[in-house]
Amino acid sequence: MAFTPELIAELEILALYNLDNTQEGIKVHNNANPKAQGAISRLYRKGLVNQPDGGYLTSLGLDAAEHAQVLLTILSAEPAHSS
Secondary structure, three states, X not given: OOOOHHHHHXXXXXXXXXXXXXXXXXXXXXXXXXXXXXXXXXXXXXOOEEEOOEEEEOHHHHHHHHHHHHHHHHHHOOOOOOO
């Protein structure tokens, strides 16, 4: 399995969620770019968010967002240099 552009767009949306406040949702407006609109629609169909335009994370979505944000943190870190 590879990271397709569609999966990357979904990961980007999951990275937008504030995990410190699960009562804070997001909304992808109808004038947002098509990539974001498609990503949020797919996340809804997969049961990760509770509304077709975003809304709140479901319990599965919360797990996915946590993993996505941890992965982003790990991959964005400066490499440790060994002596």
